Amino acid sequence: MKHFIALVHKEKDSAYGVTFPDLPGVFSAADREEDLTVNAVEAIRLWAEDQPVPVPSSHGDIMRRQDIRGELAAGAFLMRVPFIEDSTRIVRANVTFEKGMLDAIDVAARERGLTRSAFLASCARKEIEAA
Numbered sequence: 001m002k003h004f005i006a007l008v009h010k011e012k013d014s015a016y017g018v019t020f021p022d023l024p025g026v027f028s029a030a031d032r033e034e035d036l037t038v039n040a041v042e043a044i045r046l047w048a049e050d051q052p053v054p055v056p057s058s059h060g061d062i063m064r065r066q067d068i069r070g071e072l073a074a075g076a077f078l079m080r081v082p083f084i085e086d087s088t089r090i091v092r093a094n095v096t097f098e099k100g101m102l103d104a105i106d107v108a109a110r111e112r113g114l115t116r117s118a119f120l121a122s123c124a125r126k127e128i129e130a131a
Helices: 033-048 059-063 066-073 099-111 116-130
Strands: 002-010 016-019 027-030 077-083
Touching: 002 033, 002 066, 016 033, 027 033, 033 077, 033 116, 059 066, 066 077, 099 116
Parallel strands: none
Antiparallel strands: 002 016, 002 077, 016 027
């Protein structure tokens, strides 16, 4: 999993704006701070559908950039955004659950029209990206 550094701007009476120093042209916004990560992840995912994903710069590399330091001095802040690359390679995994939990997982998966594996992968992605 990769993490990209995002630069978050907030002007008085405006939404939060998010840009990515490593991903020119990618931006996101959120009215609430709690929605920043989810919206930023979605922006990267949409961008990655048509572009090769670069290796993210380290925090140190980002902090050495004069333009970033200027933005931070003006009130912006940095955040790490997780990015899970989609892959066509499927890998089998053996996991163990308590019976009641597995039954609940199967019911929830069926209600959503998903397989157990697809449901668990979806839940894991949401949890990782929300962290």
